[in-house]
Amino acid sequence: MKLLFINALKGIRKKKVQMIAIITLVLLSSAIYTSMNTSIDRLENEYYDYLIEQNVEEFSFTPVIDYSTDITGSEVDELLETVFVNASESEKEVVEMYRDCLTGQCELNDNVSLFYNKIETIFKKYQADLIVMQDEMDKLAEQYEFTYEIESAKVYKEDKYIYKAIVYDTSKKINIPYLIEGNYPTNDNEITVLKDFALNNDLEIGDYLTINSVDYKIVGYMFASDNIYPLISISTPFFDNKYNNIIFMNEATYQEFSGVSESVYSVKLNETNFDNRANFSSSGTEESTDNPIGTFLEEQTGVVSFGIDSILRIIRTDMIKSEFDPNRTFTEAFMYLLLGISVFVIGVITKKRIDDERLQIGVLKSLGYNTFSIATSYLVYPIIGSLIGGIFGYLIGILLNAPITKLFTGYYNLPINGLEFDSKYLFNSVLIPMLLLSSLCYIIALFMLRKKPLDLLKEGSNLKVNIFSKMVTFITKPLSFKKRFKYSLAFRSLGKLLIVSLTSLCAGLLIVLTLIGMNLFSSMIDKTFENVNYDYVVSYYTLQEGYDENADLILSKESSITSIVDSDGNEKTFDEESADISLIGLDQELKYVDLVDNDNNTLVSSLQNGIIINSNVKELLGIDIGDTITLADNSNLSYQVVGIVEEYFTSNIYIDRATLCEDLETTLSYNTKYTSDTKYRSNSELSEEEINSISSIIDFVDLKRNIENRIEIFNTVIYVIIGFASLMALIIIAVIANIIVEENKKTISLMKVMGYKNKEISNIVLNIYTPFVVIFYLLSIPIMIEILKAIISMITDDINMAIPIAISPFMAGMGLVGIMAAYYVAIAISRKALNKVPLAVALKRE
Amino acid sequence: MEKMIEIKDVSKLYKAGKEMTKALDHVSLDVKKGEIIVILGPSGSGKTTLLNVTSGLDNITSGKILYEGNNIAKYSDHKKTSFRKKNLGFIFQTYNLLEHLNVYENVLVGSSLGKNNDNVTDIINTVGLEKHKHKYMHELSGGEQQRVSIARALAKRPKVMFCDEPTGALDEKTGKIVLETLIKINEEYQTTMVIVTHNPGIALIGDRIIKMNSGQIIEEIVNEKRTKPQDIPWG
Structure with a gap:
């Protein structure tokens, strides 16, 4: 052997x-x-x-405070002496009025909810909400066995740049920052930055960075450990290491720093269990009682709020x-x-x-x-x-x-x-x-x-004629001799034909992968942003009343789908992990928002008849027009789906705003604004009152640029894979062409002996499998589409995103041209081998 | 002399297209140990079929093929393979050597099947290829290649060697050298030889000539004396 x-x-x-x-x-x-x-x-x-x-923290939350009952007048007095010392006169007046109401010295008659909204805004601005809850938090920490710290930051936006400022505190026990190089920022106006930001902006340790007309000296490079994925602003969902920065500074510098404040409690369990961490999803509570985090959130609903800030923090630590x-x-x-x-x-x-x-x-x-x-x-x-x-x-x-x-x-x-x-x-x-x-x-x-x-x-198997060969001989009778000879050569061995067909199929699969992948993400972004006519999405901490003629006013609410029933009344099963949605309440008349379906029909007017879902929700949950969905809420709201808008990011359901406010038993209000008013471009152009009430501003110009930059990286990876795929397709085609000459050596030699010229022989012999290459390429298109859909659904399961997989007739035609070009190139190369086949081969016995 | 092979009333039918063809028609023949039998006949006479069924390469429709009393016609394919491995050697018109191995290695392919202790070099010397031991097939002439295939078959010391047109692709001079080699092996190792040919001259080198036509033995001739290959008429 x-x-x-x-x-x-x-x-x-x-x-x-x-x-x-x-x-x-x-x-x-x-x-x-x-x-x-x-x-x-x-x-x-x-x-x-x-x-x-x-x-690094397990999770974070903000306290839920009922400002009418949870705080006493004496607590407010204490806060006026401490945290509200730096508040403006108008803010102090509001807080004093609040104290008086709490102590019964005055009564509120009109706009009670609006008054408490103002109080909440002021308390959040100065972290008074967290301080007031400190005793409560200590009790919870003992009961649920965790430690906690207040995590604060200020976010400042200047043109394309977004800065997140954090205090460098040596007493910190949770989310300890990581110094990469240089020194800690111990003196006033000293900062550390992210290293990539410095490299991309030609900065070094020792240089100065100017933010909002203040010069800060860079003394080191440092990571904020709770910002593993530095999602600084919802406006830039993909970290842009050129324009996004996290800066650490001392307390005094931080107090002077302008920016939108955000504060949460960061929590670390006394015994870290990473299995629990892995089970903890950004959606919030876990039902399993084995999960201490889930148990805490479930039992303390109403005391703690697991809102957008908390979700963003989870993304920062867990997205990787x-x-x-x-x-x-x-x-x-x-x-x-x-x-x-x-x-x-x-x-x-x-x-x-x-x-x-x-x-x-x-x-x-x-x-x-x-x-x-x-x-x-x-x-x-x-x-x-x-x-x-x-x-x-x-x-x-x-x-x-x-x-x-x-x-x-x-x-x-x-x-x-x-x-x-x-x-x-x-x-x-x-x-x-x-x-x-x-x-x-x-x-x-x-x-x-x-x-x-x-x-x-x-003797050689040339003498055998299978049934398909006989059928082909019969069918091709009317054709010319050369064509009949070609087909008889192709069909004489079904095994060889099958192999050539299957290898053509594989080459086709790879070429279709190339074509679909090339434009996959870019077309997704284009479709999603096609109908975005506004530049900014402004979100507020609390519900706002009123009217803004320069904006579309939106009431958005997070919810989840609890049931889906089709138009025949049958319950549909769905993936519960993808059931979280954003409910977006829109007015009938809109300046900027346009809901458009696959056929470019405007859907806004349909809102009076039901709800409109986006294509992401449709793909993830299998919902169709005519289905009725029920949302998790106190009153179990149910709505019928009347349209599908083409949108591939986020899971949105659109509803009439007035209907939503009525169902939620609130006055006609909004918490989000879509606008192109340029005053939202930079924090410095907004009034202090508005800054205090705004929780975030998404700049869509920045957002699209940010997503395109990120997608460019995806595309680079895809191009690399496509390069591999194309190379493999060429290898396969070369193998097919190589085989044709080898398989037909005897026939080629015999034809030479008989007097056929090389060109004539190559026309007959080398092209025998051409129709099969075409047929199997065409078959590969639907097969590859289904394979990619299966792979993409496996990958996007975790990130709740549907990616459209499709190929246009033009692209399919290009693919056919490509595969035939490669086939003919391979045949041209094989002609050399054909020309070298000696006449003596025909004379050998098999 | 003791019988080596007994072919008893063997018939072989096979289907060619829609018709049944009788390749062998009630053939009976005995082959003695150490004998050289030459089966002679024109194309289509059934001589190759007789060789194939006798050697276990093909099945029979009826009859018996006995080797020292054992009917190999009833053996399974696996048992036939095992039988051939231990007892039989083959030489074909086309040499079918492994082109990527040299002479020594090709003979070793045969030798590794047997349990004998013969030195491969000795076998190569027996067939007169000692100077070509390390050459590859494309460096040898037709006759030399045929002698390599003989050495390969001989290397496992078979009891019987079956040769199907061993000189069919060779000229007279080379063919006679090959025949001399076969005779030498027969005399040295007492290997029984069954040679199939259409060349009546070759038939003279054997102990008996079995003439066949239309699947039947039409004549059996005993040679009183073997003719030396250099003396036989060719063609």
Whole structure:
């Protein structure tokens, strides 16, 4: 058997193209597998170490205060002496009036809720709400066994730049900042910044940064450990390391710093359990009583508020986890796709080799060699391919790991240390391909070698005519001789035809992947922003009344879907993890907002008849027009779906504002404004009262730019994958063309002996599989669309986003042109081999 | 002499298109140990079919094929393979050697099947290829290649060697060298030889000539004396 191996090994020299194809495919799959998994491992290990070392919070919340009953007059008095010392005169007057009402010295008659809204705004501005709750918090901390700290920050926006200022406090025990380089900001007007921000803005330690006309000296680079993903503002959902910055400063500097304040309680359980952390979703409470966080939130609903600020904080600390599993899944799926293609190529090589050595094998079997030992010798192809491709792929993967890790850390503030090699990836890079390819190769060899020695020794199978050949002969009778000859050559061996067809299908799958991927995210953004006519979305802490002629007034509320019933009254099942939605109350007459469906029809007028969902909700939950959905609320609100707007980010449901206010039993109010008023461009252009009432301003110009920048990175990754895919498609097509010449050597030689010229022969022989390449390319389009939909749904499950997968007829046509171009190039190369086929081949007995 | 092979009333029918063809029609033949039998006949006479069924490469429709009393016609394919491995050697018109192995390695392919202790080099010397031991097939002439295939078949010391047109692709001079090699092996190792040919001259080198036509043995001729290959008429 050793000699049979040696014979097969030496035979590799004659199968260079095919062996290079195998090695390249295994190398690509191993490189991608190793580089991605190594990068993700580094991130994941560093992430969990970082959480422990910097004592990063488990979650955060703000207290729920009933300002009419939860605070006493004496507490307000105390606050007037302390935190409200720096308040403006008008603010102090309001607070004093509030104290008087609490002590019964005055009564409120009109606009009671508005008055308490004002109080709430002032209390939040000066963190008085947190201070007032301190005793309550101490009791809760003891009861639920956690420690807590007040986390405060100020966010300032200046043109494209957004700065988040945090006090550097050495007494901090939760969310300890991480100094990368330089010194802590101990003196006035000293700051630390993010290192990438400094690099991107040509700044160094020792330079000055001017913010709102104040010069700050940069003394170091530091991470805020609760901002692993630095989601500074909802206006920039993707961290922009050129324009977004987190700055630490001392207390005095912070007090002078202008910006929109935000404060929460950050909580750290006394015994950290990362399983609980993993179970804790940004949606809020967990029903499991094993989860102490979930238990706390459930039992203390009404005392604590898990609002947007808390959700944003969870995203900052936990979002990186969304990189781990989806990327691993994608990498493994892609690796198996590549290996699946390799499997076809190895099948082709094995079959060809056995065909070529049929006579020798017949003699060996006659002499007494059994099928198994002969079949085993053909394992040399997958073994060599896997060894070389696997090892080199692993090494390339290790080299690629650094830039890929850097790509991740451009978005995540995580200190990444040295590389740790995991030999498991080397084993998998070599063993998995070896096992897969060897298994198939062995099965094919056993199947082909099942014949008796005499059958292998018989004259060539050219003499056999299968039933399909006879049918083709009959059907092609009216055609010219050349065309009949072509089709008879193609159909004479169904096995070969099947192999060529399947390899064409694989090449088609890869080309369709290229076409769909190229424009995937960009078209998503374009469709989503197509109908955004406003520049700013202004959100308020509390409900506002009134009218603004320059804006669309919106009442938005977070909710979740509890049931979906179709138009026939049947309950639909749905993924409850995707059931969280934003309910958006709109007026019938709007200046900026336009709800448009797939066919460009305006849907706003339909709001009087029901609700409109967006395409993200439709895809994630399987809701259609005519369905009735019930929302979680005190009154279990149910609405019928009357339209679907084309929108791929967030899960929004649109409803008439007046109807929503009525259902929520509140006066006609709003908490969000869509406007293009330029006063919202910068904090400095707003009045103090308005700044205090605003919780966030989303600048859509910035948002779109921010998303496009992020998508550019996605596109880069996709282009790299597309590059691989295109290369593989070319390899496969080259293999097909190579096989055609080899398979038909005898016919080619005979035709030369008879007097046909090389050009005539290549026209007949090399083009026999052209129709099948076209047919299977066309078949690959719907198949790849379904495969991608399945992969995308696995990945986007965690991030509640539906990504549209489609290919236009134009793109499909381009793909066809591409595959045919590659096919004809490969055939042109194969012509060389055809021209070299000697006449003597025709004279040999088979 | 002791009987090596007993072919008893063997018939072989096979389907060609829509018709049934009788390749062998009630053939009976005994082969003695150490004998050289030459089966002679024109194309389509059934001589190759007789060789194939006798060697277990093909099945029979009826009859028996006995080797030292054992009917191999009833053996399973696996058992036939095992039987061939231990007892039989084959030489075909087209040599079917492994092109990526040299002479020594090709003979080793055969030798590794047997349990004998013969040195591969000795076998190569027997067939007169000692100077070509490390050459590859494309470096050898047709006759030399055929001698390699003989050495490969001989390397496991088979009891019977089946040769189907061993000189069919060779010229007279080379063909006679090959025949001399076969005779040498027969004399040295007492290997029973069954040679199929259409060349009446070759038939003279054997102990008996079995003439066939239309699937039947039409004549059996005993050679009083073997003719040396260099003396036989060719063609």
